Amino acid sequence: MTTAPPNRGRRRFLAANGGLVLSFALPAHAAAQGSKLPGSLDKTPWLDAWIRVGADNRVTVFTGKVELGQGIRTALLQVAAHELQIDPGRLVLVTADTDRTPDEGYTAGSHSMQDSGTALRHAAAQVRALLLGRAAARLAVPAAALVQTNSVFRAPDGRRVSFGELVADGEQHVRATGVLPPRQLGAPRYAGVTLPRVDIPGKLKGELAYVHDLRLPAMVHARVVRPPSQAARLLGVDTAQVARLPGVLEIVRDGRFLAVVADEEWRAVKAAAALARATRWEVPATLPVGQELASLVRSLPSQPQQVLARGAAGSAGQTLRATYTRPFQLHASLGPSCAVAQLEEGRYTVWTHSQGVFPLRAALAELLGAPEEAIRCVHMEGSGCYGHNGADDVAADAVLLARAFPGSPVRVQWMREEEHCWEPYGPAMVADVQATLDAGGRIVDWQYEVWSGSHNTRPGKAGNLLAATHLARPFAPPPPKPIPQPQGSGDRNAIPYYTLANARVTHRHQVAGLLRTSALRSLGAYCNVFAIESFMDELARAAKNDPVVFRLRHLQDARAIEVVKLAAAKFGWDGYKKTARRGRGFAFARYKNLAAYCAIALEVEVALDTGFVRITRAVAAVDCGEIVSPDGVRNQVEGGIIQSASWSLLEAVRFDASRVLTQDWASYPILRFDGVPDRVDVHLLDRPGQPYLGTGEAAQGPAAAALANAVADACGVRVRDLPLDRARMRGFAT
Structure with a gap:
């Protein structure tokens, strides 16, 4: 504007x-x-x-x-x-x-x-x-x-x-x-009440809701042929036969960027498959295999930064140590990324489900060598994503192909294997934590160190766009930088919210990772809260304290205390009766230590003989300041718990020495309807007049930790490596 x-x-x-x-x-x-x-x-x-x-x-x-x-x-x-x-x-x-x-x-x-x-x-x-x-x-x-x-x-x-x-x-x-x-006085109240969602009716009726549904006059369709891996080198391609296929309008080649434009989508799909068969690649083995995740992540070069140094080190008492890990994980959007772009009279219009249309415009301008004023990015909803998935990359595909085929709108939709293999992943992480308890069972020393690849390679620069790195004159990705505290990136929520007189926290940011990574919902908070809150349970056991009581002993923020007490009360924590194969877990965090407070108590059922872990019920208490839409807050917390359950029970990217192997839903399963908790209850603490506090990413970390703590309570097995999938859990049966 x-x-x-x-x-x-x-x-x-x-x-x-x-x-x-x-x-x-x-x-x-x-x-x-x-x-x-x-x-x-x-x-x-x-x-x-x-x-x-x-x-x-x-x-x-x-x-x-x-x-x-x-x-x-x-x-x-x-x-x-x-x-x-x-x-x-x-x-x-x-x-x-x-x-x-x-x-x-x-x-x-x-x-x-x-x-x-x-x-x-x-x-x-x-x-x-x-x-x-x-x-x-x-x-x-x-x-x-x-x-x-x-x-x-x-x-x-x-x-x-x-x-x-x-x-x-x-x-x-x-x-x-x-x-x-x-x-x-007496004015109608539209905030603080639940009103019908304005985006739902059109979706239920099959109306135009998603960018995937957009159909424009004279629109053509395109597909991109990706290299087998990021390190693959193009040896040659024969485009002659593909160019003669029915409906093919254009074949685009610029370095390793290969694509086909056709008059119909299915013709574009078939032509892209033919182009892939006509392409020869050298695929070097550049990825390390055979190492456990923790040692692999620690082996990568890192830039240590101490983000907390409070008090003195070396207090006397009982010292405990533990290491927690989180694997590479996908955004796993149900629909592959999609964009439509058109070049008309020297100006580009891009319809995109990017989460940042202005930064995307800047990156596209650099990619095209065009002024930003010559590009308009219009947001349309995508098929579901919280973080940096392929939305920006497919927009780059679309504008490059619109430049090659001007006049007509060019629609590009990724295939499933593209989304799984080429989107930026949530980075693998390792957290080492050590704490000392005094004779009274209080934490008197805390040391925490977290290794993490970048959570922050969103566009703004052309080098953050996938296609830009594959051109004959490629754009180099800019070196990623960690987001400073208090927001944090890999160290988001690495500083405990508890009152600890002596504490040190170090973030080891890794500029160059094994795989391309960026923002996945909650960034490092998911792993850091999982590690901190799992360790709090281990400390509570060592101190012979109830896990909720132990947390309350180390909290001073009245709002945090109220959230913890509410979640425990609504779950029925004090009256809980343990049964065979079932156990309870608890966790708390304030997202980024400055946004919403969230405490979660949940119950699981564990069968070690099959490795099956199921959440039977979850109870959350949330304080997000003044509430505008109670139902909206509940939806966000419920969704966060379920998404975290999927990450924590199932999801991990796998690769061999050459390429990513998790290319479809069979190799990268996500939580199905039959795996969701029987019941999720969310209790809200409204604070009229208080600032709005972000809620969308408050539940992921606490849900993961509460799950691991419940598993430990159910079967006596402390699992510190995510995910708690069947293969891992069956290993504890013997």
Whole structure:
């Protein structure tokens, strides 16, 4: 979006969509002189970037965040509707579009409500206050005397004025502020209540919902032929016979980037298969095999950084040590990545399920050697992903092929083996932890060290796009850098939230990994919370303490204590009666040590003879600050528990000396419907007036640790290496 130049002391009109809009613009000098604005308003302080009121009385809400199935469209509409005091069904929401919406970077790290929700809350409230003041002046009555019904203000004598009429009558030129205007007493409440999800009906009806469903006039289809491995070298390719196949419109070759464009999708699939058969590769054996995961990960070069140094080392007492591991894991999106791109009159339009349309645009601009203004990235939902999967890569495929075949929209969809073999994985990790207990069973010394590849290779640069590394003149991936604390990447949640007088934490960031890795939901928090909370159980056993009591002894944050107690109470922790093959487990974390609090108690059933582990029930307690959509929060926590159960019980990428072997659902199984817990209960602690805290990634770590702790309780087996799959568990039967 382009911002207008400052217009001090005057009001202005903006024409948009054929109608006048009320525009609230912040002069650049005001932003510089003011204090930090709330949420994403600080980066985009123009109110008309967030809320636009048309002369036709239509109110449009804009966000740079994207819908990933987490229900954020519904929650953000609720925030805007609550402050504007307009029924959410009357609002139009536009999500991430580089031509229309604010640049909010990535939808990641559970930041949507913290950043966009906070910005929209303030923007909507300020817009309403401005309109209310204008209505009071126009109707010559005190603002407090006006009654609002959706986008209409009414005076006591029956006179009325609509938002649209107020726009048509004049213009406003106001800076965004950090002040939240008070809500009118008795105003309708749209936040803090569960409203129907706005994205669900279309999906149930089979309407256009996903980028995979997008069909444009004169659209053509493409498939890419990938190398057998990242190290593979192209020896030769014979394109003559493939070019003569029915429907083939173009064969593209640029270095190791091979693709075919056809008039129909199935013809593109068949032509790509033929092109693959006509291609010769040298596939060197470059991957190490035969080592256990922990030693393999530790053997890679790393950059140690101490992220916590508190107190002194070497306290006397009983010392325990343990090592925990997490394998490479997939995003495992149910539908392979997809994008559509079109080059028309020198400008590219890309329809993408990227989680960061603005960073993607920058990377595509570098890839194409084009100005960013020549590229528009429009978000459409994908088939499910939390993190950096193949969405950005397939967008790069699409723009390269659109450049080779201009005019027509080019649709590219990956095949299943592409998604499994070429998406950026969640990195393998190793955590070493050591703690000392004093005679009273308290932790008096804590040492933690975590090895991890990069969780942060999202685009922004062309070298972060897969196709860019395969071109004849390839773009080198930029060296990945760890995200600093308190957010963290491989060391996310590596600093315990417990009160520990003497503690040291070291993050060993690995720049060059065995496989391409990036962000997978919760980043390093999944492994770090699994390790810390598993070890807390081991320490509790050594201290002869109940696991919940032991945690409470080391917590000082009142909100954390309340979450722990609530989860334990709702589970029935104190009255639990252990039965054969069943056991209970508990875990707690505050995501990133600054977002949502989450405690989970769960029960498992374990059969070591078959290796089968099943979660029978799970109980979670969550404090995410002020709650906008209770059902949305519950959905996120339930989904996080189930996804973590899939990771923790089943998922691991396998490879031999040459290539990745987990190329399909048979070789990389995920949790099926018959494996989900019989019951998942989520209990919420609402904190009206408190800041929004991110929830989407709060449950993954605690769920993994509670699962491992429950397995230890059920059968006396402490499993420190993920996943707890059948092969691993059967090994403990003897």
